[in-house]
Amino acid sequence: MTYQLIPPVNRKPDALGDGPVIPQSVKGKYRTLKWRLLVLCLTIYYVLPFLRWTRGDGQPDQAILFDLANVRFYLFWIEARAQELYYLTGLLVLATIILVLLNALAGRVWCGFLCPQTIWTDLFLLVERKLEGDRRQQLLALKQPLTLRRLIRRGVKHVLWLVIATATGGALVLYFADAPTLLAELATGDAPMIAYGMLASLTFTTYAMAGFAREKVCTFMCPWPRLQGAIWDPEALTVTYRKHRGEQRMSAKKAELARGHGLPAGDCVDCNxxxxxxxxxxxxxxxxxxxxxxCGLCVDACDTTMARVHRPRGLIDFETWTNIERESKGDRRTPARLLRPKIIVIGLVGLVLLAAMSLHLSNRATLSLLVIHDRNPVAVALSTGEVRNAYELRITNATTEEARFNLTASGNARLQISSPGLGETDAAGLPVVVPADALRKLRVIVTGHPDLAGDITFRLVREADGKETAATDRFHLP
Ligand code: SF4
Ligand code: SF4
Known part of the structure; x- marks a missing residue:
């Protein structure tokens, strides 16, 4: 028995031509688990933009916020600026590692239980069934002329789909502005046009993807199925049919007769x-x-059938391919190995990335100083016997608040700042103010005894917390 992944087919289901698949409703433990996870995911999705996080005066207090206007990304205590969007890349890589880990544990279980496309498609199907009936009624209705009653029900369905699309996909807009304020503005019609535009486009794409494209998104539009083919793991718990147990298919009655005569009979009753x-x-x-x-829905369906025909459950089940092969050879199945070297390595890679990002984040510089010596003239001899050198200092304040510094230089140097708007000042230590999230360039003239020749170190000390940064250059003689 060899494993072969069947490539996706552009299925034309039932009487629907190119329309979406109309699945029948089902009850069972995996269906229940899917509903519970749906409620949990949506709850988290709606609660998160309303969570507050204190960051100080003038700062947004939304725990998760994509501030596009100021190109900042806030995630609880993490605050990434435009030039630090690699943190976002790091988070995306981490998400991919988690997906690969889930895949090694249980195949496309993310797709079946947690993916937004799955979640809102389930809600759309729920509405469709409430208004147009289950699969059987819908297929029957397709063969009958359209009545006014059905037309109204179909219209109501599309209105409710749009409401769900707005409340699910469209609600993403709440992560891009202060959520309570934006919600009030959207309700009163006072929100900015861009918010309405974003809401409309997210709503429309959700409506189209969940209402019309449905399974085609999971099969043809999403890259994950192709990747799944490449990273498939025979030890992962994947939904599989126990062919060795199910075949030869026959009706329950025939199977019972066959078994009564000691003849082989499969458990599959071909109920479809x-x-x-x-x-x-x-x-x-x-x-x-x-x-x-x-998604496990076929497991639920088959388990129901097995219970009805008094056969053991699990003809279709979450099972490893290794066990399927063992069982088909008549060997006993072994417990699924969740802690395998592959799982441990992927988990460790994820943890290392998380630790590296956290470390980098906690040690990232919010203050930097760069010194560039004037090239021409390098040094000027003064009539007093002193020497003068000039530098450009580039001070970056990467915090969200204006910062005040004291600038000093090593040795017995006198500093003079000559910058537009700053006037000139002359002292051993100079006050410097840098606005929030800004780079300030200062032209600094250093005057001192020729003894200063050699390395000269500039020091910036932040008044608020005494944090210091330094940069060294040369003090030249003429
Ligand atoms: S085959 Fe079963 S587990 Fe796979 S998508 Fe269909 S219902 Fe879900
Ligand atoms: S649900 Fe089970 S018994 Fe029915 S056709 Fe599928 S595998 Fe066979």
């Missing part, structure tokens, strides 16, 4: 329940499919 509940339109009995999102 596993096929009609599949939101992707797969017949898992044909073999593992790249398009399968591991």
């Amino acid at each position: 329940a596993c096929v009609v509940v599949c939101p992707i339109g797969i017949d898992i009995r044909e073999g593992p499919s790249i398009a399968c999102i591991n």
Whole structure:
């Protein structure tokens, strides 16, 4: 028995031509788990933009905020500026590692239980079934002329779909501005045009993806199925049909008779329940499919059938391919190994990345100083016997507050700042103010005894917390 992933097929289900698959509703433990996770995910999604996080005066107090206007990303205590968007890249890489880890544990389980596309498609299907009936009624209705009653129900369905699309996909807009304020502004019509534009485009894409594209998103638009084919793991718990147990298919009655005569009979009664509940339109009995999102609904459907015909559950189940092969050879199955070297390595890679990002974040510089010596003239001899050198100092204040510094130089040097708008000042230590999130360039003239020749170190000390940064250059003689 060899493993072969069936590539996705552009299925034309039932009487619907190119329309989406109409899956039948199903009850069971995986369906219940999916509903619970749906509620949990949506709760987190709605609560997060309203969570507050104190950051100080003049700073946004939203825990998670993508401040596009100021090109800043806030994630609780993390605050990434435009030039630090690599943190966002790091988070995306971390998310990919988590996906790969989930894949090694249980295939496309993310797709089947947690992906937003799955979540809002489930809600759309719920509304569709409430208004137009389950799969059987919908297929029957397709063959009948359109009545006014059905037309109204269809219209209500699309209105409710749009409401769900606004409340799910559209609500993403709350992460891009102060959520309570934006919500009030959206309700009163006072929100900026860009907010309405974003809301409309997110709502429309959600409506189209969940209402019309549905399984085609998971099969053809998302890159994950192709990746899944490449990183497939025979030890991962994947939804699989126990062919060795299910075949030869026959009715429950025939199977009972056959068994009564000591003849072999498969457990599959060919009820087709596993096929009609599949939101992707797969017949898992044909073999593992790249398009399968591991949602477990066919497991629920088959378990119900097995209970009805008094056969053990698990003809279709979350099982490792290793065990399927063992069972088909008549060997005993072994418990799934969740802690395998691959899982440990992927987990460690994720932890190392997380630790590296945290370390970098906690040690990142919020203050920097760069010194550039004037090239021409390098040094000027004064009539007093002293020497003068000039430098450009570039001070970066990467905090969100204006910062006040004291600037000094090593040795017995006198500093003179000559910058537009600053006037000239002459002292051993100079006060410097740098606005929030800004780079300030200062022209600094250093005058001192020729003994100063050699290295000269400029020191900036922040008044608020005494934090110091230094940079060294040369003090030249003429
Ligand atoms: S084959 Fe089963 S697990 Fe896979 S997508 Fe269809 S219903 Fe879900
Ligand atoms: S639900 Fe189970 S018994 Fe029915 S067709 Fe599918 S595999 Fe066979």
